[in-house]
Amino acid sequence: MFQRDYFMRMIEQMSVVVGQVMGLRRERKQEEALLVIDELLDREFRLNAKLIRSLSDRDLIAMMTRSGIVETANVYAIARLLKEEGDLNEELGRPERSFPSRLKALHLFIRLALLDAPAVLKTPTEEADELLARLGEYELPVETKQLILEWHEAERRYDLAENVLYELMEDSVLTKEDADEFYRRLLLLPDEWLEAGGLPRDEIIDGQKRLHV
Template identity: 55%
Template sequence: MFRRDYLMNMIEQMTEAIGQILQLKRELKHQEALLVIDELLDKRFGLSGKLIRSLSDKDLMAVLTTNGIIETDKIQAIAVTFKQESELHAELGNEDASFVSGLKAVQLFMRLSLVGAEPTIVNPTKEAEQLLEQLKAYELPAHAKQLQAEWLEGEGQFARAEDVLYELLEDEVIAKEEVEAFYRRILFCEDERLEAGGLPREEVQYGLESLQA
C-alpha cells in the first residue's frame, strides 16, 4: 500500500512538473523551464541537484540502491528530467549542454532496462532507443559505448552490439578477448534469436574464428 501510494504520488508530481515544462516550452520560456528542472532535481529525489548532476549514471544507480533494492521509479523520474533538459537546451541551440543531459538520460535508461525495471513512469527500453537515435550524430564516450554494447546484447540486438564492440576494439578501449567473450555468450542462444538479432550462428562462429586466427 505504501509503495503504491508513493509511486502514484511520484507519477502525479512528475506529470505536473513535465506539464509545466511543456507549457513553458510552448510559451518559449525556455529559461524558466530550465529553472523548473533545477528545482525538480533539487527537491524531489532526496538528493541535491548538484549531487545528482555530479554522479555518474553508475554511481547514481548505486546511491539509489538500498539493501540490494534499486529505486527504479526515482531513477526513471530523474532520467525523464534530464531528457526534458536536453530537449530544452537543443531548442536553445546549446548543443554541448543538450548532449550532456541527453547522454546522462540515455545511460540511466539503458541501466534501468538492463536490470529489468518496470515501466512505471516511462518505458526505459523505448526511451533508450529513442535517445540513442537522437544522439547518433555525436561520438559517444568510450564508457557509454561499452554500456551501449551491453544493453544491445541484452536486448538481443547482436549485430548492433557487435558493431559497437568493434569500434571499441579499433579504438583500443577493449581487448579482443572481450569480443570473443561476446561471441561465446551468444552462441548459447537459439538459432532463431541469433537470426532475429541480425547475427546468424555461422557469422558468430566466423567472427570468433577470425579473432582467434
C-alpha cells in the first residue's frame, strides 16, 4: 500500500511540475523553469543538476535501489526532469547542455523499459522513443548504441535492433561472430514474433549468409 501511495503521489507531483515548466516555457521564462527543476531535484532527491551530470545512469540507478529493488518512480522522475531540462536548454540555444541531459534521460528511460517499469506520465519506452527522435541528428556514443540494441531486442523490434547491430559493426565494436549470435537468438523465436518485429525468418537467414560472403 505504501509503495502504491508513493507511486501515485509521484505521478501527481510530476504532473504538477511538468505543467508548471510548460507554462513557463510558453511565457518564454526558460531560466525560471530550469530553477524549478533544480529545486525539485534538490528537495526530493538531494541531487542538483551538477551532481546528476557527474553520475552515470548506472550510478543513478544504484542510488535509487533499496534492498535490491529499483525505485522506478524516482528514476522516472529524474529522467523526466532531465528530458525537460534538455528541451529548455535547446530553446535557450545551448546544445552543449541540451545533448548530455537528453542522453542521460534516454539511458535512464531505456533502463526503466528493460526493467518493465510501469508508466508514470508515459511509458518508459514512449519517453525513450521521443528522446531518440530528438537525438537523431547526433552521432551517439558507442555505449548508448549498445544499450539501444539491447532495448530494441527486448522490445521485439528486431529490424531496429539489426540496424543498430550493423552500426556497431561499422564502429568496430561488434564482430561478425556477435552478429551471427544475434541471428541465432532470433531464429529460436516464433515466426509471429519475428514478423511483428519487422525481421521475418527468411531475412534473418539471408543476413546470416551475408556475414559469411
